Amino acid sequence: MAKAKAAKPGDKPRPGRTLKKLSGAERCRRKFLRSFPGGFEDETYFEWERNYKWEAHERWNEALNPTTFRSLLKAEDFLEIAARAVRIESRTNLLFSFEKMALRDAVKSVDGARLFATGLYALLHGPGAEQEKFERWRDVVAELPRKQTRVLTWPVVTVFGFVALPEKHIFLKPNVTRIAANAYGADFQYQSRPNWSSYFSLLQFAEKVRRDLEDMRPRDMIDLQSFIWVQGSDEY
Known part of the structure; x- marks a missing residue:
């Protein structure tokens, strides 16, 4: 086998060599x-990626900030809480269409909306360690009524925390x-x-x-x- 030629001072690196060294x-x-x-x-970047996500966060702060969320819970207006949350998410492309449909179906009933609203408030604003709150919310999503497609997916479990509290x-x-x-x-x-x-x-x-x-x-x-x-x- 022929020996590779030694590099001479001033030789330019072969194409692709620098790229391969990158982490x-x-x-x-x-x-x-x-x-x-x-x-x-x-x-x-703002146009393609950031703006629509930040706008969803701003709409959340208008419609379901902690004070408003608590007031609606106190009034037991679970359907309104669920409707606002679903409406805010629906204006993004974060969930697949089958997930959007499954979520809408899951919170149409009072029981489904109650489970969703109380569970989501506990995730966002309730006491406890983050692991405990996440796992409780995961269990809530798993218990939501299912009409056709499954509700328990990673995007559904994580989308509302992301929209409501993107710093966290x-x-x-x-x-x-x-x-x-x-x-x-x-x-x-x-x-x-x-x-x-x-x-x-x-x-x-x-x-x-x-x-x-x-x-x-x-x-x-x-x-x-x-x-x-x-x-x-x-x-x-």
Whole structure:
């Protein structure tokens, strides 16, 4: 076998050599910046990824802020709480159409709406450790009435926390997130049934991304979820 020629001083690196030396995190950063050269301040980024999520959060603060949420619960207006939550989510593309339909069907009855409203308030504003609150909410979603398609999916379990409190909660799309974690080199411990260990693993992934992108100043989980989405979605 012929020996490889030794590189001479001043030789340019072969095409692709530098790219291969990049870490997964660095390659993901480059991919994001190819689509959005201005990073999280890029106008196209706002238009394609951030604006509609932030607008959903603002609508939530208008319709179901903690004070309003408590008042509606006290009045036992569970159907109104559920209707407002579903209406806010429906104006986003976060859930698949079958999930939107399953959710609407699940909260049409008073019993379903009561279960949904009380469980969601406990997740967002109730006492207790985050793991305990997440698992209780997961169990609530599992108990919601089911007409045809299943309600218990990762997107349904995580979408309302993400919309209501994007400084704290993140949204999980399983396939895209697994692809992104693999590309990034993150140890995302995914299980198909919603559970705290997988959700906490995603929070750790998001925190690693936040630290790695500190110079780009991600504001909240909307920016971090959007970055992850870009890595795993075939749209990019």
